[in-house]
Amino acid sequence: AAFHAASRLVAHGADPARVALEVYQSMRVEFLHLKSIVMGRIKTVAHGRVAYSYAYQSDLEACGVTSDECDGLVDVVRSVMGVEVCMFLKGIEGDTKVRGNLRSKGDLDVSEIAANFGGGGHHAAAGFSNNGTIRETLAVALPMLAELVGEDPASVTVEL
Template sequence: MKRRLKIIDRILDALKDCETFAIGGHMRPDGDCIGSQLALAYSLRERGKKVVVWNQDPMPEKLAFLDPRKLLSAPRSGRKFDCVITTDCANYERLGAICDCIEDRGLLINIDHHGSNSRYGNINWVNARSASTGELVYQLLKQASWPITPQIADCLFTAISTDTGSFQYPTTRPATYHAAAELVHKGADIARICNEVYQSFPLSRVRLQKHMYSSFKLTQENQVAYFWIRRRDYARAGAVPDESEGLIDHIRDIEPVKVACLFEEIEPELTRVSLRSKVPAIDVSEIAGSFGGGGHQSAAGARIPGNPRTVQRSILKSIKQALLAANGSAS
């Protein structure tokens, strides 16, 4: 607790002297990233600061309601900032195209909840026990006694809700629910948020789901489920790669499945692999790590070059080994 207050106070002290801000998030930004960025941006603007909010990749349709004034934009070069804040971004490279546009800066503040964070900032607030970066931003605002407007409450509720799988992931702590309670009290509109975020799938996404259900495979006595999305599948569905987010959960949630895996064709010889584990004894971040990726015990990923069939074979082999080790240790 003391340590946390100390780092928050350091951040708040630093912010005082800065006037111009860029707030950057990771490639393919999700609800936690964007909710955290916008909540910070709204708060700093209220304090009279000049703020830009940048992401390499565009705003997902379902989160657009958080940004009615379209603060969020693609990065532009030639700007100078007293302070750059990154949210939910485990390493500097994941900022993508933002990197080249924030070279002329005073301070870099890195706020994140990924244990694998490479601590690339001048100030690093990395709390891997926090279920979301949104919860950290919430603590920052509380400690600063900055008012939580309904708009800020919407952003932070969205961040926390999406990064806990709607308060279901084991990372969800009592403090997470208390934060949600206060955000709803402060005006977070859960009917609207949940409608936009969870109950409004575009037809393109529905076509991807159809593709998934008609093509997923089960192996290892139904303990492993996997499917492919190739570029032609995206094209047929009229979908962008962003829209695959969360699809993997559908096959993870099949009762006998312990490990779920999604292979996405980025280029003919480059595959993005997403992994989910439903059992504590299988750490998919270890599997992803051995292919140059990373993540958490229960959710991880990697980008793997090479022949797609070889990639699939290698990944499924690693999963099988992890499964054997886990089943062996359980018996």
């Protein structure tokens, strides 16, 4: 049905290449500045099997990016070679609360981690909110993620 609808749109003048360019390859420069900050903060634990990064509310404000624009930043963290699960945290409400996004590249179920924070999702993508700072959230979530990939949770240290 989707391909039929797409073919009808093309028949009536839609330009798929232009649409793809506008949707997938056009980003505001402000967002790219924030993305570079998030990329620069990527860390790994559990022998490189878990990756994480974060953005403070002040980062969003300094770059002129809205909280809603940050949803895709977890995919930047997930792109690290060798990573099986990842997490992106964003500070909200003056960095006293955190919004977390979790992703899995394989069969590992990250929704269980989100559920520990009262969140949800499915095995490959989940999210949660937590009352606390980014550092406090990392201190709880990273050991859980390490254990999920079969590594010793006690070996995890939080780096900002």
